[in-house]
Amino acid sequence: MILATATVSPLWYLSRSAGYVGLILLGAIGVLGIVTAGNVRVAQGTKFVTPEVHRSLSLLAMVVLAVHVGAAVADKYSFIGIKDVFVPFMSAYRPVWVGFGSVAVDLGIAVVITSLLRVKMGYKSWRLVHWASYPVFALSIIHGLGSGTDSSLWISKVIYLAVGGALVAAIVARLIARKDLRAGAKAALSGMTIAVPFVIVLWALSGPFGANWAKRAQTGLRQSLLASNNVASSSAGATKIQPVASPVLHLGSGYTSNWSGRIDQSPANSQGDVALRLIGNLSNSPGFELSVVLIGTPLDGGISMTSSVVEIASNNGTPIYKGTVTSLQGTTIVSQVANAAGEGFTFSANINLGSNGSSFTGAVAGSGSSSFSNLSTAGVQPRSERGDQ
Structure with missing residues (x-):
């Protein structure tokens, strides 16, 4: 990419x-x-x-x-x-x-x-x-x-x-x-x-x-791991979690939204892998933000992805949808996620990078329909506690 x-x-x-x-x-x-x-x-x-x-x-x-x-x-x-x-x-x-x-x-x-x-x-x-x-x-x-x-x-x-x-x-x-x-x-x-x-x-x-x-190193407590916007090994499909009462997010058929935010990069590990996290608010879903973490090897000014974590969460850090990237071509990211009820949602995100490489703007378009109670998983903390904005 x-x-x-x-x-x-x-x-x-x-x-x-x-x-x-x-x-x-x-x-x-x-x-x-x-x-x-x-x-x-x-x-x-x-x-x-x-x-x-x-x-x-x-x-x-x-x-x-x-x-x-x-x-x-x-x-x-x-x-x-x-x-x-x-x-x-x-x-x-x-x-x-x-x-x-x-x-x-x-x-x-x-x-x-x-x-x-x-x-x-x-x-x-x-x-x-x-x-x-x-x-x-x-x-x-x-x-x-x-x-x-x-x-x-x-x-x-x-x-x-x-x-x-x-x-x-x-x-x-x-x-x-x-x-x-x-x-x-x-x-x-x-x-x-x-x-x-x-x-x-x-x-x-x-x-x-x-x-x-x-x-x-990311294994051991996988549910706790995938419950946060973090660098992790991607799962084969979407992750299911146990529900408790929380805000509702509606993603209908033909859902579209603008998506903009920042890009964070990890240092390279001993194998040379890095992680990029794109996180930003969804304009058509106030109070919710989308996070995409890409893990892989640096290549031609970008990254050759080997694993990923995708999450749609409320602004207080409560996860709503979880899943992985299924396709990565240039600046187009296709992801598949699921909610607590196992209802799937596939969407694509087209990204425009900022001149400094640390911010982006883009648009999200998807398909699927769901309305469900949110959930909280052990180990999840609001982003305000993790130093995020």
Whole structure:
């Protein structure tokens, strides 16, 4: 096709950069925490400064985390809402892998809060919560590998290996140094410590570092995925969903409408695929907008489509029709969608691109007739929460 591409959002770069900085800080915090647990004294001076550095880095990591999360939420391509930051596996974008990050955020916040309140908590209670730091490390690495589009880059691999290797080495060294553990316990715990990153590496080789990860990463919670305007693997046909009371949209035979709005583009993933989203209001259906997401390889200033997601939704983000693109020729898009009752609607959209490549105008013409109650699906959030206009 010849749809022009838009500029990659700087928010994506900010979010990914903050994510890597946060991961490095997390590794440093983990190593210093293990050193602190061993009561290691700094060579110079009489104070135990390691705990102070550990706490200071923890607070700094929270600031970096806020930047990472804030940029991801503000980025219109990721379709990640505030709710997705704390409620796992509900995100429209790579729900499983973003979900691991949500779990890590929840556990990390619990660890930081209990650390700040340590003087008011019993040592056993504090220590029990603080043990959550270990799964936070693993979950953060899995989240970064699975949700990042640049995980296969050499610099990304270096960061993951360095952080993971430093943590594993520190944990094993600490276990060996402990005098209250028997040799058998030390061997078992050390083996588990080494086994976890080994499994993660094996998964990464066949997953994020493997072929076609961009599409495979979208699976796991498919209904939640297709419930939002998001980059996803296209389904063979229209998606059915469970209805609840909501506004009614009438699409009669010979339906026509003007359609205009903006074009958003994702950064290229490790396989070189990008996604274009065209989203805009339908002039003859006030209060409703049409979104078309095209996924594929850049070609001659446009994109060679491999999959798609089409959605007609109310302006508050509630989905009405869902489906896929069935034909793409030049700037003409033909789509087939269906409502909650399974009633189909086929339409074509002719697009005129703006001079800056980030906006468009066009017209929609279709056939079919339906009048039905709208629906809401778990994980769907109004676009106002996702940073869309």
